[in-house]
Amino acid sequence: MPKELIRLANCTMAFDGEVVLDNINLYINDQEFLTLLGPSGCGKTTTLRIIGGFQTPTQGDVFFDGVRINDVPPHKRTINTVFQRYALFPHLNVFENIAFGLRIPKTDPESRRKVKLPESEIQERVLEMLKVVNLKGFEKRAVSSLSGGQQQRVAIARALVNRPKVLLLDEPLGALDLRLRKDMQIELKRIQQAMGITFIYVTHDQEEALAMSDTVVVMDEGKIQQIGTPEDIYNEPKNAFVADFIGESNIIDGIMRADGVVEIFNRRFQCLDKGFAKDEPVDVVIRPEDVDIVPEGQGQLKGTVTSVTFKGMQYDIIVDFYGFKWLIQTTDLSPVGSRIGIKIDPDGIHVMKKSHYSGMFGDYSSYSEEYEEISDADYDPEAEDQEAEHEEE
Amino acid sequence: MKKNKLALFSAPYVLWMAVFVVIPILMIVVYAFSSAGGGFTLENFARIGDYMVVFTRSFKLAFIATAICLLLGYPVSCFLAREGPRFQRVAMMLIMLPMWMNFLLRTYAWMSLLENTGLLNRFFEAIGLFDLINGIFGTNLEYFKMINTQGAVVLGMVYNFLPFMILPIYSVIVKLDHRLIEAARDLGADSATVFRRVTLPLSLPGVLSGITMVFVPAVSTFAISQLLGGGKQLLLGNLIEMQFKGTAYNPQLGSAVALVMMLVVVVCMTVMNRFGEGEEQAVML
Numbered sequence: 001m002p003k004e005l006i007r008l009a010n011c012t013m014a015f016d017g018e019v020v021l022d023n024i025n026l027y028i029n030d031q032e033f034l035t036l037l038g039p040s041g042c043g044k045t046t047t048l049r050i051i052g053g054f055q056t057p058t059q060g061d062v063f064f065d066g067v068r069i070n071d072v073p074p075h076k077r078t079i080n081t082v083f084q085r086y087a088l089f090p091h092l093n094v095f096e097n098i099a100f101g102l103r104i105p106k107t108d109p110e111s112r113r114k115v116k117l118p119e120s121e122i123q124e125r126v127l128e129m130l131k132v133v134n135l136k137g138f139e140k141r142a143v144s145s146l147s148g149g150q151q152q153r154v155a156i157a158r159a160l161v162n163r164p165k166v167l168l169l170d171e172p173l174g175a176l177d178l179r180l181r182k183d184m185q186i187e188l189k190r191i192q193q194a195m196g197i198t199f200i201y202v203t204h205d206q207e208e209a210l211a212m213s214d215t216v217v218v219m220d221e222g223k224i225q226q227i228g229t230p231e232d233i234y235n236e237p238k239n240a241f242v243a244d245f246i247g248e249s250n251i252i253d254g255i256m257r258a259d260g261v262v263e264i265f266n267r268r269f270q271c272l273d274k275g276f277a278k279d280e281p282v283d284v285v286i287r288p289e290d291v292d293i294v295p296e297g298q299g300q301l302k303g304t305v306t307s308v309t310f311k312g313m314q315y316d317i318i319v320d321f322y323g324f325k326w327l328i329q330t331t332d333l334s335p336v337g338s339r340i341g342i343k344i345d346p347d348g349i350h351v352m353k354k355s356h357y358s359g360m361f362g363d364y365s366s367y368s369e370e371y372e373e374i375s376d377a378d379y380d381p382e383a384e385d386q387e388a389e390h391e392e393e
Numbered sequence: 394m395k396k397n398k399l400a401l402f403s404a405p406y407v408l409w410m411a412v413f414v415v416i417p418i419l420m421i422v423v424y425a426f427s428s429a430g431g432g433f434t435l436e437n438f439a440r441i442g443d444y445m446v447v448f449t450r451s452f453k454l455a456f457i458a459t460a461i462c463l464l465l466g467y468p469v470s471c472f473l474a475r476e477g478p479r480f481q482r483v484a485m486m487l488i489m490l491p492m493w494m495n496f497l498l499r500t501y502a503w504m505s506l507l508e509n510t511g512l513l514n515r516f517f518e519a520i521g522l523f524d525l526i527n528g529i530f531g532t533n534l535e536y537f538k539m540i541n542t543q544g545a546v547v548l549g550m551v552y553n554f555l556p557f558m559i560l561p562i563y564s565v566i567v568k569l570d571h572r573l574i575e576a577a578r579d580l581g582a583d584s585a586t587v588f589r590r591v592t593l594p595l596s597l598p599g600v601l602s603g604i605t606m607v608f609v610p611a612v613s614t615f616a617i618s619q620l621l622g623g624g625k626q627l628l629l630g631n632l633i634e635m636q637f638k639g640t641a642y643n644p645q646l647g648s649a650v651a652l653v654m655m656l657v658v659v660v661c662m663t664v665m666n667r668f669g670e671g672e673e674q675a676v677m678l
Contacts, residue, residue, distance in 0.1 A: 054575055074578045081579045087572035091594045100590070101580035162580065 002029040005198055006051060006166065011060035013046050013222075020046050021057070022222040028200060028215075030165075033192055035201045037209040038219035039245070044202045045084075045170055047219070051200060052168050053077050065165075080159035081168040085175055086151045088143040094154055095139035098126045101162040129157040132191060149180045156191070166198040173208065185212055206246045210234065218242050239352055243285045244361030250326045251362020254284035254351065262351055265322055267300060269344060273351035283352045285362070288316070288329040290348030299341015305334050318364050325364040424648035437649035444632055444650065451629040452657070454543060455612035458550035459558075462607045463600065465551070466558035470599075471592070473559075474567040481567070488556050500549055500620045507539040507548075507621065514539075541623035549617035550607075557606040565599030566592070605662055612658060629654050 006028040013021035021043045028034050036044035049055045050062060053074035062069050069077065080101070088097050102122045105114035130136050133153035143151060152172060159167055169188075173181045189212050192199045203209055209216050210230040218225045218233060218241075226238040237243035240251050254264045256276040262269050264284055276282060296302050303321040314329045319340065334340050428434040441448075473484055491499060506512050514536040517523060523534050539545055569592065577587045615630025622628070629650060636647025 052579060054578075074575070075581045075583055079579075081576070083572050083576055083579075085572075087570065087576040089573060089576070089591065100577070100582075104581045104586055106581070158580065 002032065004028070005030045005032075005065060006200075007063040008047070008050070008057075009061045009063065011047075011050060011057040011062065013043070013050065013055065014058045020222050021050075024060070024222075024224060026217060026224065026227070028166075028198060031196050031198055032214050033189070033199045033201065033212060034215045034217065035203060035209040035213040036217050036219060037203060037206060037245075038225075039204055042219040043222040044204075044219050048081075048168050048170055048200060048202050051166070052079055052081050078164050079166045079168060080162050080164040081170065082152075082155045082159050082172045084170040084172070086155040086172075088151055088154055088158070090144060092143070093139065094130075094135065094141050094143060094146070095126055097143060097154055098129055098158045098161050100158060102126070125161055126157075129161040132160070132194075133157045134187075148176050149184065152176065152184065156188070160191070160195065160197070164197065166200060167192075169199060169201045171202055171204070173203075173205075181208070188212065210246070218245060220245075236350060237285060237352065239355040240283050240285075240357040240359075240361045241355070243283075243350075243352065244357075248288045248327055248329075249362050250286045250288065250364070252284045252286065252324065253359075254282050256280045256282050256351060260346070262349065265301060265324075269300065269349055270346040271349040271351055272346050273349075276351065276353075281354055283354060283358050283362075285350040285352060286326070286344060286348060288327045289314075290344060291326070291328045291330075292343045292345075293328065293330050293332060293334060294341045294343050296339045296341045298343070300343055302339065302341050305336050305338050305340060308333065308336055327364045421648045421651055424645050425652045426649075427645050429643075429645060437645050438653070440646055441649060441653060447627050447629055447632050448654075450543075450626065451612050451654075454547055454550065454626075454628065455608050458547045458554065458611045459604055459608045461547070461551050462555050462558040463604065466555060466603065467562055467596075467600070470559055470563040470566050470596075473563055474569070485563075488559055491552075492556055496553065497616060497620075499553065500617055503545070503549055503552065504540065504620055507545050509536045509538065509540065511540070513537075540621065541625045543622070543626055545621040546618050546626050546628070549621040550611045550614065553617065554607040554611055557610075558603040561602040561606065562596060562599040565596050569595055601665060604665065608661075609658055613654065 004027050008024050008026045011021055011024040012019065020041075024043075024047060026047075036047055038044050046055065050057050053069070053072060053076075056070055064072075064077070064079075089100065092100065099122050102117050102125060105116045107113070108115045126139070127136075130139060133156055135150060135153050135157065138146070138150070138154075143154060146154065152175075155172070172188075173184050176184060185208060188199070188201075201209075201212065210233070213230055215227065216230055216233045217227050220241050226233060226242045228236070233242065233246055237246060237249075243249040243251055252264050254262045256273075256279065257263050257268060258278065259274040259276075260271055262271050262273070262282065262284055301321050303319040303326070305317050306320050306325065307318045309316040311329075314331050315333055317328050317330060317334060319326050319328055319342070328342070425437055426433055426435070428436065473481055476484070504511070508514070517537065518535075523536070526532060527534055573591055573595070574587055577591045582590065612628075613630050615628060615634050618626050618628040618631055624631070633647045633650050633654075635641045636643045636650070
């Protein structure tokens with residue numbers, strides 16, 4: 001049975017009357033990797049800052065190990081943070097950056113006296129941490145001479161060397177390029193498991209969230225939209241926002257005709273969802289990879305291919321069904337203009353309750369228009385030459 | 394191609410510097426090593442020994458004034474940098490406002506405030522301060538002697554040069570990345586530790602340029618000491634001035650004094666900046 005470590009109870013945060021967090025309830029287990037995921041302005045960083053102690057919620061309580069910590073300042077919490085863009089101390093070298101927390105005298109709980117760590121222990125712990133983040137031999141370097149990835153590692157080491165119970169990470173990989181980001185994702189997960197520390201991770205990158213987390217908290221408009229494992233969030237999104245934000249989704253209006261039967265475009269489809277009222281209007285999510293392309297005559301639905309994009313592993317094709325454009329991912333090329341049929345297995349269909357997000361997401365008509373615009377653009381060799389000249393200068 | 398063009402544009406300034414800075418300095422060097430007749434001599438430097446008291450007084454008063462400016466200016470800069478942008482603008486204008494008034498006028502104003510029969514003493518008399526003191530201690534005090542003291546000279550220096558301390562410190566602190574302070578607090582530092590280990594070392598470049606901008610004009614001033622020191626608190630500036638006009642006319646000696654003063658200041662600043670460089674490289678003013 002996992003032990004609960006942090007709890008946010010009815011937390012609301014408002015700046016100058018503007019509500020950025022709206023009644024958040026969330027608990028985080030010991031040794032869990034939890035990700036707060038959402039677009040910018042969704043309240044994820046504010047949630048993190050409340051846990052770190054940099055902000056006090058206007059309403060609600062924060063508990064750590066069962067103790068209310070609303071008024072405990074950051075330097076008295078056993079929580080450390082890896083800041084967005086690292087916030088390394090420019091006047092200290094790598095060693096001193098990591099040793100910063102260790103050099104601060106701590107109050108001994110028994111004698112109530114300030115105790116300094118012996119220099120030998122500081123030395124030992126910093127060097128050990130440099131090994132953990134693969135920066136052995138970098139201790140004398142100035143932080144400004146490090147690459148982004150290396151600075152990132154210093155920031156992680158600086159936080160972890162204090163052996164916090166919880167590590168907060170605020171978009172720590174945001175400034176790195178894709179390749180390095182992927183490597184660091186694996187690295188972070190490894191460190192988290194090796195040290196057995198609770199990680200609370202903030203990101204707007206859904207792939208990152210799915211790849212690393214035990215639990216994903218999807219946020220938008222200052223509210224929690226869904227909490228679940230990465231599989232839950234992907235396979236069983238609660239509403240159109242979550243379905244759209246996590247991965248690619250075609251979201252279509254449907255009507256629930258009976259348990260396991262949903263009607264889209266006046267055709268009935270088998271599905272696995274139950275528990276809706278009869279004839280209840282619903283949102284239906286169909287992932288692009290769950291659609292099978294068949295010859296037109298055999299399809300449950302028939303449509304025209306309006307655009308094709310080669311993505312390496314697959315083609316992204318946009319298909320027009322009765323004026324509604326779907327994104328379908330397939331390994332077989334269907335040329336633009338061809339008529340195709342599609343089949344969807346019952347487990348490829350996910351039915352959601354209507355929400356205020358209904359109708360805002362899941363239509364790919366803008367996607368195909370953008371694509372056509374680019375392909376139709378007149379080719380102007382002269383303009384291209386001029387551009388080339390500019391670059392030479 | 395581009396580089397040469399730029400060099401061409403900067404030619405007027407280079408010429409200006411050569412004619413009005415480099416040549417005069419060379420002339421001072423030549424004068425300092427010349428006798429009245431024009432021959433080479435070291436006698437001018439030997440005579441500086443007679444004025445040791447002026448040297449020490451100049452550096453002492455400039456040092457005190459710089460220290461006071463730092464003690465007054467640093468907290469103000471910290472406070473200002475935390476306030477809202479509108480408050481900062483208004484406060485900055487108020488700090489700069491005296492600077493837009495003529496320097497001599499400002500200093501004359503202090504004269505009439507500090508004189509034995511000046512505004513301050515008359516105010517003290519009006520509120521009965523002297524009667525009170527005389528009554529208690531049995532003295533015969535009629536005024537506080539403020540003008541023509543070293544204190545008055547230091548006051549004049551602080552008053553005139555304080556903005557030069559505040560401005561550079563403020564502009565460094567206001568640009569200080571707030572996340573660094575949050576990071577320090579996150580790592581367990583209380584406010585005092587944050588200041589000692591983050592804010593102070595990172596603001597050092599501002600402090601160093603503030604010290605330079607106050608100390609150098611203070612050590613070479615002659616107007617402040619003349620007006621508020623009444624010729625009784627002779628500083629290097631006055632000594633040099635006396636060698637170039639008036640009865641003591643001796644430009645060779647004046648040049649030697651100026652040269653030595655320049656050397657001492659350059660050495661002081663170099664040592665100080667070396668000390669600063671070790672602490673701080675990344676954040677520049």
